[in-house]
Structures are given as C-alpha cells and as structure tokens.
Amino acid sequence: MIKAFAASTFGPDTTGPEPDKLKIAIIGGGICGLALAAGLCKISSLEVHVYEAVSKYKALHLNAIKAMASIGPEVRQAYFNKATNMGEEEEEMVTQVILAQGPHMGELVAELGRAKGRKSVSRADLLAGLLELVPKRCITFNKKLRYLEEAQHHSGVLLEFEDGTYTEADCVLGADGIRSMVRKYVLGAEHPAATPKNHDQWQVYRTLVTVEEARKFINERWTRNVPILLGPKGHVNCIPLNKGTRLSAGVAVKGAALADGGDTKPLDPDLYKDYSEDAQQIVRLVARDTSASWSVGDHDHAPRYHKGRVAVVGDAAHASLPFAGNGAAQALEDAAVLNHIFREMARMEPFLEELALTGEQRIVAVLAAYDSVRRPRSQAVVDLARKFGRIYAFAEDGLHDDPQRMKEFFASAASFTNDVDVEQQNKDAIAAFWSYIE
Incomplete structure (x- = not known):
C-alpha cells in the first residue's frame, strides 16, 4: 500500500491522504469518472482522487437510470435535477424510430429507451450535477496524464502528468475517454484495439x-x-x-x-x-x-479491461457509436459494478485481513471481477450500436424493406439494453470477486 502522494497533485488540500487507506486514482472527470468517484468517496477505507485534463469548467435509457440508482440515490437525483422534463415521473417516454424514405415512409418501427420518467440531459449539465457530489479535495483539474507504470520497486502505480508533477496510487481506473492513454497501457500501444476506429x-x-x-x-x-x-x-x-x-x-x-x-x-x-x-x-x-x-468512432473489442492494478472504464473500455444511445448507460453500469465490488471488499476487510491478502491482491481481484462481468455485455453493446447504424442507413440485410423484421430486431435490442437486471449484475460481480479471492 502506498504511503505518500505528491502533495502538489491534490489541489487545495495539500495534507495528502491518510496512509492506511487504499489510494484510488481515477483518470478522467467525465460521466463515468465522476459517477465512480461519487460512489467510491463514500467508502471510508478508500482515498479517491480524480485527475481531469481540462480546466474547471444526451438522453439516457432505463438501464442508465437503474445503474445510477444502484450507485446511490444522490447520483440518480443529480441526473433528474439537470434533465429536460420530457414527461411526468410515472410516464413512460421513448425515442421514436420512423422510416423517412421509401415505400414504407412514415411507419414507426421502434420505440427505444422506454423508461418511466425518462428525460433528456446534455453531457455538460449531467457533469455539473455529478461534480457537485464529489468533494472538491478529491478532484484536480488541468492534470493530463503523460505516463503510467506499475512500479517494480514498490507496490504502487506511478502516474506522471504533463505539467511535470507525479503521484502514486494503489489502483488506477482509466476513465479518460475514447483516445485513452490508460487503454494503451492495458493493451499495449501497438495493439490493434488500442485506438478508436x-x-x-x-x-x-x-x-x-x-x-x-x-x-x-x-x-x-x-x-x-x-x-x-x-x-x-x-x-x-x-x-x-x-x-x-x-x-x-x-x-x-x-x-x-x-x-x-x-x-x-x-x-x-x-x-x-x-x-x-x-x-x-x-x-x-x-x-x-x-x-x-x-x-464518430468506437473501439474494436479489447481482450481485457485490466492489467494488474490498472483498469479502463466507460469509453476508455468500450467506446461505441452513438446510434444505440447506450454509451453513457454502459459507463454507468461499469461504475455501479465497481462501486459494489469495492463496497464488498471494504465490508469484508476483517476477513480479508485474516487471509493475509495484500492490498495489491485485493485490487487485482476487484478488477478481474469487474472485467469478467462487464466486458461481455459492454462489447455486445458496441456491436449492437454498429448494427443500429447500418440498419438506420438501409444497409443491413434488406431490413428496410420489411418493417415487421425491423420492429422485431429493435424490440429484441431494446430488451437487451434496457431490461438488464442491474442488481443481479452487481451480485454476479461480487461472486466473481470471491472466486478470484479463493
């Protein structure tokens, strides 16, 4: 466990974190990074810090709303506080997909994103709401990552920023977007899936x-x-x-x-x-x-989402084309899963101490469990978004000539994205964590 951080990277609070806590560095203060931080900051055995490259400064589907509630009621409320009211809280709202060309012009072929109280929110507004949930001492702006490595001479991950400062962490969660430097570290810079397509x-x-x-x-x-x-x-x-x-x-x-x-x-x-x-x-x-x-761009499938104590989340892990409207929702599912595994780790800390597990071993088990649960589903959504785009462009297996087939496809796709059991996914992740501990 790391005993000291470079104090200059901690913004106005230069006292540094408490030495007996696991240090979690989140690279990127976007939707996923802030949602992660909002949940993890409530776990007393963790010291969480967000490093965002920029200076201080979209409609979400049912699975996104469920994931936000799973992280914490205040995260879900931040969304509703900033959103456009598209309907009453108990009214189901949808995106309508309509054929606008050809012999079936005007036919409704799908209603996507169905959710009670569904609203639309800009990325900037949602970020502002989530930022209010993260203590100011836990986020530093103007910190663009230049380099990272898992140090060999001690137990931490070394982070170097473009302003010449550096710090260390027990765990690094890369929420640094589609062109993620953390992704290049996890996969290797030359890996064909390391950069967007x-x-x-x-x-x-x-x-x-x-x-x-x-x-x-x-x-x-x-x-x-x-x-x-x-x-x-x-x-x-x-x-x-x-x-x-x-x-x-x-x-x-x-x-x-x-x-x-x-x-x-x-x-x-x-x-x-x-x-x-x-x-x-x-x-x-x-x-x-x-x-x-x-x-636009997306990611080809990565063979893994973590390497040792470093993991990618959100767009850094599984950037998708915007056509299925589920990119932010998948990032929030990532955040929900990680928050639940970390909570389980904290809850069972006395037992883990009895097993004489190091902080590194615990972190690796957390990230391996996250990877095993989230990678298959999130990558399926990347594939689904690509197919949505081709269908929208009348370029997929003649579906545009058969509205009934289109309706069946969209109904199946909407069920896959929206009807996920978020709580069961969290439970599966906790079970996976214990399987890696054993």
Whole structure:
C-alpha cells in the first residue's frame, strides 16, 4: 500500500491522504469518472482522487437510470435535477424510430429507451450535477496524464502528468475517454484495439440552436421529443437539451467521413427530397450551420479491461457509436459494478485481513471481477450500436424493406439494453470477486 502522494497533485488540500487507506486514482472527470468517484468517496477505507485534463469548467435509457440508482440515490437525483422534463415521473417516454424514405415512409418501427420518467440531459449539465457530489479535495483539474507504470520497486502505480508533477496510487481506473492513454497501457500501444476506429466512415452533421429558433424551421413536436428518421442518405434526429431551451439536430451519413480526417463535403439538403417533410425540415435546419459536426468512432473489442492494478472504464473500455444511445448507460453500469465490488471488499476487510491478502491482491481481484462481468455485455453493446447504424442507413440485410423484421430486431435490442437486471449484475460481480479471492 502506498504511503505518500505528491502533495502538489491534490489541489487545495495539500495534507495528502491518510496512509492506511487504499489510494484510488481515477483518470478522467467525465460521466463515468465522476459517477465512480461519487460512489467510491463514500467508502471510508478508500482515498479517491480524480485527475481531469481540462480546466474547471444526451438522453439516457432505463438501464442508465437503474445503474445510477444502484450507485446511490444522490447520483440518480443529480441526473433528474439537470434533465429536460420530457414527461411526468410515472410516464413512460421513448425515442421514436420512423422510416423517412421509401415505400414504407412514415411507419414507426421502434420505440427505444422506454423508461418511466425518462428525460433528456446534455453531457455538460449531467457533469455539473455529478461534480457537485464529489468533494472538491478529491478532484484536480488541468492534470493530463503523460505516463503510467506499475512500479517494480514498490507496490504502487506511478502516474506522471504533463505539467511535470507525479503521484502514486494503489489502483488506477482509466476513465479518460475514447483516445485513452490508460487503454494503451492495458493493451499495449501497438495493439490493434488500442485506438478508436470508424470502419463505416460515419460523419455526423450537427447543429445546436435555441428551441425558439428551431421552431421557425421544423415541426414543433420534434423540439419536445426525440425522433430518429431513417433513410439511405443518412438518418436524421433531434434531441432537446438544457432543460428544453436548446435543440441538437443532426444527420448521420455512412461513408461521408474521409479516412485522412480531412474536410467532408457540405450537407446538401437537395439530396433529401425523397425523404419525409419532417426529415427534410430538420436537414435544412442542420445545413444552415454544421459547425458542431464530427466524425464518430468506437473501439474494436479489447481482450481485457485490466492489467494488474490498472483498469479502463466507460469509453476508455468500450467506446461505441452513438446510434444505440447506450454509451453513457454502459459507463454507468461499469461504475455501479465497481462501486459494489469495492463496497464488498471494504465490508469484508476483517476477513480479508485474516487471509493475509495484500492490498495489491485485493485490487487485482476487484478488477478481474469487474472485467469478467462487464466486458461481455459492454462489447455486445458496441456491436449492437454498429448494427443500429447500418440498419438506420438501409444497409443491413434488406431490413428496410420489411418493417415487421425491423420492429422485431429493435424490440429484441431494446430488451437487451434496457431490461438488464442491474442488481443481479452487481451480485454476479461480487461472486466473481470471491472466486478470484479463493
């Protein structure tokens, strides 16, 4: 167990952590990192610190809401406090998937993300809510990781930051996003799955406008609800943000991103004249200003999520394309599982002491259990998101010609993501932890 940290990395609290606690370093203060910290900070036998690279500074599905509640009621409440009210607490809300081109134009083929009290929230708003749950002494900004290694001469993991400071931890949880440095450490920098991919060359043309402005151009209905309008030249969608004051509208086009990362072609509304009028209106709105556009990416499957006392979580472990809308939910499931295993470890500390298990052995068992439970499910969601995108683009096995088959597929996919038993997943992880202890 590490006895001292570099005090300069602890922000305003320079007293350093208590020496008898396990030191948990979380790299990245995004949704997953802050949700992890919000739960782990409540475990008295842990000293938790978040290192975020930036300066101080999306709609979630049913499994995300259940995972937040599993971490702690205050985490779930942070989401509801910041979210756009899309319905009453007991009202079930959904994303509607509608065919916007071809002979079945206008047909509803799916209702995704069904959940009571479902709301929409921007990433920035949710981060602000989660940040309020993490003690200020437990997070330091402007700390971009440069290097890490599990030191050979003592029991810790050495972390070096780009500002020249360093620290040590008993355990490192990399929540540092799709281009994760921690992922490169866990897999090896040259591993083919170490860096993000965009196999289908997706480009998302995106605009952000006030709802008042959007209503001048599009059906008012789509400033309050979430549609996904499908067609072969790109699928169209809208998401209300910032408590219903702003609207994110976009068109996702398969094959439009350039492999070298160069400029893409402008979005041409004339190409969408065979789409529904609702879809055409949204395309014209987006085409006015595409400055919020980006090329998406995801991760090929990693053979492992941890190496020794270092693990990846959230997008660093399993970044997915945005088309299934479950990336943040999977990150929150990661956080829920890890929080439950760490709580079990803390609860059973006297017994673990009797077994003469070192801090390192306990950490490795925690991370191995997390890996074994979360990797299969989260990687299945990565595959599912890729398939969603191809179906949305009318590029998957002729499904767009058979709305009934599409309905059956989406119903099955929605059940897989939303109907997970989060509490059973947590129990499975605890059982896995004890299997590694034995």
